Every structure is written in structure tokens, then in C-alpha cells.
Amino acid sequence: MDTTLEHPVVLHRAAPAADAGSAPRWRVEAVQALLDLPFNDLLFRAQTVHRGHWPAGDVELATLLSVKTGGCPENCGYCPQSAEFDTGVKAQKLMSVDEVTAAAQAAKDAGATRFCMGAAWRAPKDRDIEKVAELVQAVKGLGLQSCATLGMLQAHQARALRDAGLDYYNHNLDTAPEYYGDVVDTRSYQDRLDTLAHVRAAGISVCCGGIVGMGEAPVHRAGLLAQLANLDPYPESVPINSLVRVPGTPLADSAPIDPLDFVRVIAVARILMPRARVRLSAGRQQLGEAVQALCFLAGANSIFYGDKLLVTGNPDVEADRQLLAKLGLRGRDVAAGEGAGA
């Protein structure tokens, strides 16, 4: 991916809804310049872009069901589901169609319109895809949108999931290419890009973001954001995670990111990808209400909520609803899965 193309720092592009197919291309230096803006200037720009593309106060509420937990052969340094790390997570088999259908029905009864399934695989086998296709069909049969995060996909697997009715696929870039090898070495950055290309080519909507607070330098945050914005088109959903430092993982002792730097990442994501859902994902509970409020001001318009985000904790639903009410934001239920894990 070429990140060297010049792009001016724009205040606001009044782009039509279809502009996700003609995303501008960004240099890392230009993204860094945005991250380095005076804080109030950055938030003003981000909120202006946000108001130009989204209804004010609309926040998507997303939940995720882990349909196959733990035992993953990858070594992503942030992830408690890797079999390489002693984190106390017990490996579980893929849930049955009946179990997933019951969970999806419960989500629908609670007002959800979309249901996502996460599975801790490096790369599903074709027989795994067949089973997940059954789960997707069951979810679709309830009248829900479907999404999944299953690891690396081959082109024919993406098409099989599309044929089963899959609407969204989550696959994160995690960080900048230059820092990726410090986080995981069982797969390459190009592997990630290839899967995203297969998903896009199959006609499935893309959910793709990353994680900050993994010991990366500021330029790596700029590099991640440039990579995301330079995907063509850029993702429909962009989950931004703040590392949850899980004991037993290699990144457990990482220095936490300054909360205001996290807000800056959210703001720049909004500026670079005006029509993407920018999602506060893992690590939100570490931020506190005031910082979350700044994230909404910076253009976040989706949050993970509920008791679990894969296997890390998340603030409970009621506390989230109270926070949204305090801020005058309108939560909109979807049970969506973009943003964590594979």
C-alpha cells in the first residue's frame, strides 16, 4: 500500500453517501500533522466533518457473540485467546446452530438489528466455513443482519460466506506495517490486506480498525490511520481499540496510551473516513466517562456494549445507556461484531 501520495488537510468534504468508493489517499506525514494539531482545533475539525456526514447524536450500540473461543494458534501479543499465552481462557468448540440461534433471537428481542459472531481461528478451514454459513443462514432467517470475524479468509471462502448471506466481515489491521512485527509474527501485514481484498471483492461490507496503546510510536498510529483511509474504498466500520492489558499476554506491561492521544486517534479517523462508523471498542472502560464524551465529540458514533467483548470486560449496558442519556445521545441497538479478536 502506497502511503506516500500527497493529500491536503481538509476541513470538511461534503461528499455524497457513495463516496466510500472514492476515498482520498493519505500520506503518513499528513496524518501525523492532523494528529499533532492543537487539541481544540482537531476536535473542531472532526466534529465539523461528523456533522456533515452523520445525524448528530446517533450512536450505534454493538454486541458480539464469541461462537468459538480460545485455542488460537496465532500469537497476537494483545490477545488472551492465543494458545501460546497462559491467560486462563479455556478453548471452546464452535457453538451449535441452536445455541447461536437462541442468542441471536435474544439479541433481536432486545432490539438488535444485526448479529455478529467471532471465532478464534487463524484461518478457518472450508469445513469451518460450511458450519459458519449455517450460523449465518440461521441469523438471517431471524431477519437480522449478520457479521463475522473468523481470521484470514481465502477468496472462495469469502464468496461462500457472501452466498450464505453474510453482510459484514471484521478483520483488523491492528497497527502500522512498520510496527506489526512487534505485535505478531505468525502472519504478515500482507496476509491481512489480502483477506480484506477477498472480503471486498466478494461484496461483503468491511469492518477494519486497529489497536493503540501497544507501545507503538505516534508515527505508527498515523501509519495505521493512513493504511485504513487508503483502503479503496475505506471500511464501512472502523473499530478503534485501546489495548486491554491482559495478564499473561506479551503486551500486558505496555505503557497505557494518554487518554487525550486516544481521542486524537478517534478524531483523525473521523476526518479521514467521513462516512465510516467509527467505533469505540475494546478498552473503553479504561477511559472513563469524560474521555468517552470527548471521543463522541471527536466523531465516534458506535460503541461496543454489554457484558463481554469477546473475552475482555466491557461496561454494563445500563451504565452505557446512562452515559448516552447524560450526553443527549441516542443509542441504536445493533448486535454487531466488528472490532476485536481475529
Ligand code: SF4
Ligand atoms: S487476535 Fe484473533 S488471530 Fe490473533 S490470537 Fe486472538 S483470536 Fe487468534
